[in-house]
Amino acid sequence: MEAELESIIKVWILALISLSYCFYLSSKLPSGVSRLISLVPVFILFLYLPLITISSAHLAGLTAFFLSWLANFKLLLFAFDQPPLSPPPPTLFRFISLASLPIKPKRATPSPKINLVRHKSSVPTRAIFGFELEPQFNEPYLASSLQDFWGHRWNLMVTSILRPTVYYPIRRISARVLGPVWVSLPAIVAVFVVSGLMHELIYYYLTRVAPTWEVTWFFILHGVALAVEVAVKKVLVLPERLRLHPAVSGALTLGFVAVTAFWLFFPQLLRNGVDDRIIGDYSKLVDFLKGWLPFHLD
Structure with a gap:
């Protein structure tokens, strides 16, 4: 289990470095072909990272879903100035969260009739990410x-x-x-x-x-x-x-x-x-x- 944790830590350190590069450098390039070319190494890396020795089905599956699929598709949209990563969020943490996790900000404002349980459950997400999250299902x-x-x-x-x-x-x-x-x-x-x-x-x-x-x-x-x-x-x-x-x-x-x-x-x-x-x-x-x-x- 210790070796498994070491592998997943290495994978996500590389992912964090790559997304920081996207936030600080790629975002400064004009959208379109220039930004897309700058993101190609990240696309390739995110396709490779789940192949690093991760025997756990949970960790391999989540890494593949979060990085190879969601992050790559979101970065593809980012290359052409499309949400959810464009315009770039104000902080690196929010950019990394939106890019690598299956989350997106909730657009609609809450209706006057607010479910109390759901309202309470949304407080931690607002505290962590700075916005309310849309449900996955x-x-x-x-x-x-x-x-x-x-x-x-x-x-x-x-x-x-x-x-x-x-x-x-x-x-x-x-x-x-x-x-x-x-x-x-x-x-x-x-x-x-x-x-x-x-x-x-x-x-x-x-x-x-x-x-x-x-x-x-x-x-x-x-x-x-x-x-x-x-x-x-x-x-x-x-x-x-x-x-x-x-x-x-x-x-x-x-x-x-x-x-x-x-x-x-x-x-x-x-x-x-x-x-x-x-x-x-x-x-x-x-x-x-x-x-x-x-x-x-x-």
């Missing part, structure tokens, strides 16, 4: 459709990053060919293809085994299904009495997600023993903490 079990599940409820941080980096550019390109009615369909599929490839990369960091492309096909399948759902909604405008009840459409949505996940999303992880490594991580953590306790409980 929005009750996905209440999703009434694939569009609702993927667009408004599941992993909102990833959704907010993929929209400006993939969805909007592909939508602008498609508009020249398809027109305004069907312009969103190729953009939707493109988002899911990119998400699948990024998950494939994270799976490689976890397993160090050549990709089988199952998880990519999982996201392609959902992208195509979502595009079909959007197209059907555009073509068939059904009266209220003929629409499925949200309880029925929600059950069908969650059932589709669950069945396809067990078919395509999880097998690669289970086949390569990632589930056993995760259980082993907890065992190692318990043993490590026991060594630091001044006494042992029998």
Whole structure:
């Protein structure tokens, strides 16, 4: 466990140095090609860092997600003067936090009716980061459709990053060919293809085994299904009495997600023993903490 901690400390020291370079030097360059070129070494480093000897599935997975995916995509937006890193935050700490963690400032001001528990839970985040954070999930079990599940409820941080980096550019390109009615369909599929490839990369960091492309096909399948759902909604405008009840459409949505996940999303992880490594991580953590306790409980 000590060696594992040393590795993760080295990784994050390199990440902090790289993000400091972005804050103090790259941010001074004009946005566009110049800033993008200055960030290329950071992109490459962040793709390499999860390959440093980290046997823990938790630490390898989180490092890959935070740096190889989120930080690289946020820095890509930063190169072209797009939020959340542009305009640059006032402090280095806030820049590093926004770049390397799955967080983003909450834009909307709170409504007069404030949930007391949620308000109290937001106080520590405001004290640490200087702003209130948006939630990562929005009750996905209440999703009434694939569009609702993927667009408004599941992993909102990833959704907010993929929209400006993939969805909007592909939508602008498609508009020249398809027109305004069907312009969103190729953009939707493109988002899911990119998400699948990024998950494939994270799976490689976890397993160090050549990709089988199952998880990519999982996201392609959902992208195509979502595009079909959007197209059907555009073509068939059904009266209220003929629409499925949200309880029925929600059950069908969650059932589709669950069945396809067990078919395509999880097998690669289970086949390569990632589930056993995760259980082993907890065992190692318990043993490590026991060594630091001044006494042992029998």
